[in-house]
Amino acid sequence: xxxxxPDLAVIANHVAPGSRALDVGCGxxxxxxxxxxxxxxxxxxxxxxxxxVERCVARGLSVIQGDAxxxxxxxxxxxxxxxxxSQTLQTAARPDLMLEQLLRVGRRAFVSFPNFAHWRMRAxxxxxxxxxxxxxxxxxWYETQNIHHVTVTDFDxxxxxxxxxxxxxxxxxxxxxxxxxxxxxxxxxxxxxLSR
Amino acid sequence: MATVLSSTSSTVLLDKPLQLDSGQALDRVTIAYETYGExxxxxxxxxxVHHALTGDQHVASPHPITGKPGWWDRMIxxxxxxxxxxxxVICANVxxxxxxxxxxxxxxxxxxxxxxxxxxxxxxDMVRAQVALLDALGIGQLHAVVGGSMGGMQALSxxxxxxxxxxxxxxxxxxxxxxxxxxxxxxxxxQAIMADPNWxxxxxxxxxxxPDKGLAVARxxxxxxxxxxxxxxxxxxxxxxxxxxxxxxxxxDFQVESYLRYQGLAFTDRFDANSYLxxxxxxxxxxxxxxxxxxxxxxxxxxxxxxxxxxxxTDWLYPTAESRAIVHALNAVAAPVSFVExxxxxxxxxxxxxxxxxxxxITGFLNG
Numbered sequence: 132x133x134x135x136x137p138d139l140a141v142i143a144n145h146v147a148p149g150s151r152a153l154d155v156g157c158g159x160x161x162x163x164x165x166x167x168x169x170x171x172x173x174x175x176x177x178x179x180x181x182x183x184v185e186r187c188v189a190r191g192l193s194v195i196q197g198d199a200x201x202x203x204x205x206x207x208x209x210x211x212x213x214x215x216x217s218q219t220l221q222t223a224a225r226p227d228l229m230l231e232q233l234l235r236v237g238r239r240a241f242v243s244f245p246n247f248a249h250w251r252m253r254a255x256x257x258x259x260x261x262x263x264x265x266x267x268x269x270x271x272w273y274e275t276q277n278i279h280h281v282t283v284t285d286f287d288x289x290x291x292x293x294x295x296x297x298x299x300x301x302x303x304x305x306x307x308x309x310x311x312x313x314x315x316x317x318x319x320x321x322x323x324x325l326s327r
Numbered sequence: 328m329a330t331v332l333s334s335t336s337s338t339v340l341l342d343k344p345l346q347l348d349s350g351q352a353l354d355r356v357t358i359a360y361e362t363y364g365e366x367x368x369x370x371x372x373x374x375x376v377h378h379a380l381t382g383d384q385h386v387a388s389p390h391p392i393t394g395k396p397g398w399w400d401r402m403i404x405x406x407x408x409x410x411x412x413x414x415x416v417i418c419a420n421v422x423x424x425x426x427x428x429x430x431x432x433x434x435x436x437x438x439x440x441x442x443x444x445x446x447x448x449x450x451x452d453m454v455r456a457q458v459a460l461l462d463a464l465g466i467g468q469l470h471a472v473v474g475g476s477m478g479g480m481q482a483l484s485x486x487x488x489x490x491x492x493x494x495x496x497x498x499x500x501x502x503x504x505x506x507x508x509x510x511x512x513x514x515x516x517x518q519a520i521m522a523d524p525n526w527x528x529x530x531x532x533x534x535x536x537x538p539d540k541g542l543a544v545a546r547x548x549x550x551x552x553x554x555x556x557x558x559x560x561x562x563x564x565x566x567x568x569x570x571x572x573x574x575x576x577x578x579x580d581f582q583v584e585s586y587l588r589y590q591g592l593a594f595t596d597r598f599d600a601n602s603y604l605x606x607x608x609x610x611x612x613x614x615x616x617x618x619x620x621x622x623x624x625x626x627x628x629x630x631x632x633x634x635x636x637x638x639x640x641t642d643w644l645y646p647t648a649e650s651r652a653i654v655h656a657l658n659a660v661a662a663p664v665s666f667v668e669x670x671x672x673x674x675x676x677x678x679x680x681x682x683x684x685x686x687x688x689i690t691g692f693l694n695g
Contacts, residue, residue, distance in 0.1 A: 151661075175663070181684070184667045188635060188688050191695020193663040195654055205655045 135165060137308070138217055138243040138322045141301050145241075145324060146172055150212035153177065153236060155199045156219035160187035167192070175211070177202060200224045203232040211237040218320070220244045221277040227289060234295060234327050243322040248282035249304075250316045267319050283315040290325065298324040334388040335362045338427055339463045345422070345456055348612075351446040354436065358460045359427025360384050360419035363403060364411035366466075373466050374409060374693070375457065375493070376418040377474030377481035380549075380606055381598055383426040386418040387411075392597045398679060408689040414470060419460050421453040421481075423606050425599035428456070432532060432599045443529035448605060450477070450613045454484045458492060471495035471693055475678035476645070477606070480613050483653065486634070487615055487626040497692055499637045499685070500678045502649040503623055503656070504614035509644065512552050513607040516545030520600045529601050542600040543591030550590050555641040555674030559583060616656075623656035634664040635692040637685065639677040665692065 135143060139162045146152055148170040154163050157176030160183075166172035176194035178184050187194035195202070199216075200223055214237030216229070221244055223229040233240040245267040246252075255263035262272040270276075283302070290297060302309040302318035309317055338359045344352040361384045366373060376386050376399065387403035389396060403409045403416055420428040423445070431445040461469070472493040474482040479501025486496040502509070520526055523541030531537050551559075563583040567573065570580065579585040616623040634657050638650035647668045657664040669684045671677035678685065 173663075181667050181669060184665070185684055185687050185691070188665045188667065189691030189695065191691070193633065193665050195658075195664065195666040196668055197666070205651075206658055210658070210661065 135161065136217075137303050137306050138301075138320060139165075141322045142215055142217065142241045142243070143169070145299070146170060146213055146215075148172065151175075151210075152213040152215055153206070153211045154215045154217070155203065155233070156216065156222075157183075157187065157192075157194060159183045160190050160192045160194060162215070162217065163187070163192050163194075164190055199229065199232075203229070203236060206236040208235055209238060213237050213239050213241060215241045217241070217243045218245065221279050221281055223279065226279050226281065227293070230289065230293065230295065230325075234325065238326065239298070240325045241322065242286075242325060243320060244281055244286065245277075245320045246283050246302075246315070246318045247280040248284065248315045249319050251319075253316065265319075283318060283321050286321070286323070290323075296326045298326055300324070333363070336360075336384075336388075337362070339460055341456070341459050341463070345452070345459065347446055347452045348449040349447050353422070353429065353446060353448075356422060356429045356456060356459075357427065357433070358419050358422070358429075358456055360417055360460060361386065361388060362418075363387055363416040364414055366415040366464075370466050371468075371470060372413060373415045373417060373461075373464075373469050374471045374473060375461070375469050375485075376403070376409070376416060377457075377472065377478035377485075378418060378421065379474075379476040379478050380610065381546075381594070381603070382478070383424065384418045384420040385426075387416070390597070393593075401681070402686070402689065408686045409473065409693065410690075414693070417460075417464070417466075419457050421606065422456045423448045423453070423602055423609060425602040430599070431529065431601035431605055440530075440532040442532065442601060445601070445605060447608055447612075449609050450480045450484050451488060451618065453609065454481050454488060457481070458485070458489050461492065467492070469493045471497060473497040473499075473689070473693075474501070475499035476501055476675065477610055480610065480615075483615055483626075484613075486630055486632055487619065490627075490630045490632060493632055495635070495692065496632045497635045497637070497689065498650075498653065500639055500642050500645055500650075500675055501653075502613075502645040503616060503626075503653050505611050506649075510611045512548060512644075513611055515548050517604050517607060519544035519548070520604060523600075526600065529604075531600075537595070538600045539592075539595040542595050542598065542603060543588075545591075545600075545603060546594040546598075547587040547591040550587060552644045553674060553676045555643070555672060557641065558673050561672065562586075623652065624659035627657055627660050627662055630660065630662050632662070633692075634662055635688065636664065636666045637678075637688055638666075638668045639671050639673075639675070639682075640668055641672055642675040642677065644675040 163174040166174045214233040252263045301322040302314040341356040387397040472482040479498035520541035523538035525536040526538035568585040619626040638647040654666040
């Protein structure tokens, strides 16, 4: 099996075996398959792209085609032990409402996102005066799905405003895990484990 | 190259009366069915395929009247999505039909035909008959039930009423209940049949004339609902049939008229008008939530089965929102469910036509 992206690997390593998890924006089910096969997790998915859903079904995964901005509302409260949102927060119409939904349907939530305050982003914007195009945000501003860029500090502020508890956080530069010191400028992306 | 899939045609006579939702019981029920592939020694590989309104048990073998390939020939066979090298496929004719299972054209106890004396049946009654067939075949739990349109209603009904009988439930282009619009279209069809003087109150079997005109009109109206605007426009547009100019009369000037007339007429060769009345009625009565206290989720409470629900973006007869209602209910009871809306140009009939993504979903769901 191909190695998981580091943020997905962190999530996979910290989801309790035998629990129930919803992967929002699950793509073709890479994380779900690992959760199911290695941890015995009852993993469910939501994905907007019908072809990705097809591939999930072909892997024997239970995935619903839907728009997370709208369809998370269909799930009952506390339906899952974990709601997972990997690299999708920045595509949400309202990331704050999405966060509320995640912590309503899941007792805990994993959220990972690319950090827009990473030094390379800052430098790109400073030197070129243009929206950064990088490894983690590889698409030009006019065609990107990312409509709400967020930084580590912004996210912490949102959590504080909403009274959401951070149980753990992980920060990465490339495949290397960093300490939380200076994470807002050093980290390319972040993973948070949240609870109400 | 066309190869004829080896199949077995059989009938069973149920040894006890079939209790119906109407409160009546139907005695001496015959069920006609076909099977394909081999039943495993532990009987674990059986798949029950439910047919749609005017379908029949000849799912993957030539139709005995029309000689055309089975209605889901493209889906069932060696190496096909429902792979008969691996699965034992059963398709039974629903009760109320005219293709070998007991229906209004069957002989009643007094030796005459039932006609309109045949009791009104429901989707759940059809499923009860199929479960009785499974009992007769000694099959406890199916690997899967699969159905599109009315077949999907049966698959859902089986999951709700006999939850231990199927490990997987695949419901395609279907609905948890018939809408007012669905009922309205069916009523047009039924009224067309009953307005035909040859219908004779349903007692036409030995009269030498059958209500073909009414049945053809019913089929024409229904056929429109199975297609999409884009599909019809693409196939026919406003093109004229075998002529250069409009006739300024009421011949079939347009190709689409000629097509519908042909579809309607061809249907009368293979289907019984009274069966059309009874089966459309069964569909109209279908409301899975109502059967379970008004809440659809309760229909699926505690189900151990895995579900896959598929809709098509051009299906306006059973639109995606109705499939989502099923998915929502399954989510509410935490049932494992997959849902996908596939893109296909053919409207409701997409489930019967060449849609490769449907093949992939079915293959994946049955094997996953």
